[in-house]
Amino acid sequence: MLPFKLVYSDGYYLPIGDHVFPAEKYRRIHDRLLADGIAEANDFLEPEPATDQDILLVHKPDYVHKLKTGTLTPREEMEMEVPYSRDLVEAFWLAAGGSILAARQALADGIGISIGGGFHHAFPDHGEGFCVIHDVAVAIRRLQRDDKIRTAMTVDCDVHQGNGTAAIFAGTRTASALLPSAGASTLDSAAQDAALNSALPGKMRGAHAGEVFTISLHQHNNYPLWKPPSSIDVDLPDGIGDDDYLAWLDNSLSSGLRQFEPDLLCYIAGADPYKEDQLGGLSLTVEGLKQRDELVFRVARARNIPVMVTFAGGYAQNVEDTVTIHCNTVIAAKEVFDA
Numbered sequence: 204m205l206p207f208k209l210v211y212s213d214g215y216y217l218p219i220g221d222h223v224f225p226a227e228k229y230r231r232i233h234d235r236l237l238a239d240g241i242a243e244a245n246d247f248l249e250p251e252p253a254t255d256q257d258i259l260l261v262h263k264p265d266y267v268h269k270l271k272t273g274t275l276t277p278r279e280e281m282e283m284e285v286p287y288s289r290d291l292v293e294a295f296w297l298a299a300g301g302s303i304l305a306a307r308q309a310l311a312d313g314i315g316i317s318i319g320g321g322f323h324h325a326f327p328d329h330g331e332g333f334c335v336i337h338d339v340a341v342a343i344r345r346l347q348r349d350d351k352i353r354t355a356m357t358v359d360c361d362v363h364q365g366n367g368t369a370a371i372f373a374g375t376r377t378a379s380a381l382l383p384s385a386g387a388s389t390l391d392s393a394a395q396d397a398a399l400n401s402a403l404p405g406k407m408r409g410a411h412a413g414e415v416f417t418i419s420l421h422q423h424n425n426y427p428l429w430k431p432p433s434s435i436d437v438d439l440p441d442g443i444g445d446d447d448y449l450a451w452l453d454n455s456l457s458s459g460l461r462q463f464e465p466d467l468l469c470y471i472a473g474a475d476p477y478k479e480d481q482l483g484g485l486s487l488t489v490e491g492l493k494q495r496d497e498l499v500f501r502v503a504r505a506r507n508i509p510v511m512v513t514f515a516g517g518y519a520q521n522v523e524d525t526v527t528i529h530c531n532t533v534i535a536a537k538e539v540f541d542a
């Protein structure tokens with residue numbers, strides 16, 4: 204039995220037909236975890252859908268109304284890049300409920316994993332990039348409303364920048380061009396960091412945050428074209444491999460945690476930094492991605508910060524690779540939190 208819970212429902216399946224997003228991955232991850240003996244049936248919790256009130260903690264009433272009544276404009280539907288249906292809306296309400304449950308479990312057990320979610324391209328007033336509802340933001344706002352947490356940090360390791368996350372929590376930021384701490388925080392400008400800079404191609408930019416601190420590590424030369432500023436953005440060059448990626452993750456996590464003490468860490472564990480991803484241009488290996496997960500979990504556990512995990516993107520040519528990468532996130536959590 205796992206020392207934490209996995210949140211899953213067959214209802215996570217997105218009814219989007221033949222699509223680059225492998226909507227069946229959730230069920231495949233669930234089945235593989237059981238078949239390989241990584242998890243048992245009673246390690247899983249079935250979520251309830253979020254309530255409309257929960258969704259409205261993040262999303263605009265007009266947008267929610269359009270989703271519930273099927274009255275999005277053709278342009279709004281096109282921007283989502285997934286075909287609208289009532290069933291689709293229900294799947295996203297369920298994903299948000301799953302993330303709320305995973306966050307609650309994180310507070311109870313130190314970590315809670317939803318075998319889904321991570322829809323970080325959803326904005327308060329529109330969906331885009333396969334994301335309709337920002338489940339992670341809904342979970343943060345719901346736990347804040349319930350006085351379970353005051354602060355949260357998002358650590359987004361999907362290959363695509365967390366534009367929705369940045370936009371949703373931007374209102375709490377006070378602008379600042381440079382991070383206040385020395386060292387890794389001033390990589391983009393300071394000559395004193397030239398050595399580190401040359402060893403680590405890429406760029407870190409940042410600004411202070413209010414009650415939610417957002418970190419995004421992503422391929423610079425990829426969707427979204429417009430990247431609203433996160434508290435820390437790490438713009439990675441094309442083709443970066445395991446070692447450089449892990450060094451940047453380590454840098455940005457320590458920089459963020461020097462500036463900010465979160466009550467909850469929301470880890471968005473996208474599988475698409477993988478070298479064989481169809482929508483990604485980085486070169487991480489399956490093993491490197493597992494080390495990424497371990498690094499996040501070790502840092503959180505050492506500092507006693509509860510972690511909620513969502514899975515976000517993953518478009519490997521072979522969908523079994525995406526399933527393996529996501530299953531490894533659960534294995535990494537087991538290794539770190541069992542010890």
Ligand SMILES: [Zn+2]
Nearest residue numbers: 361362363516
């Ligand atoms: Zn992605």
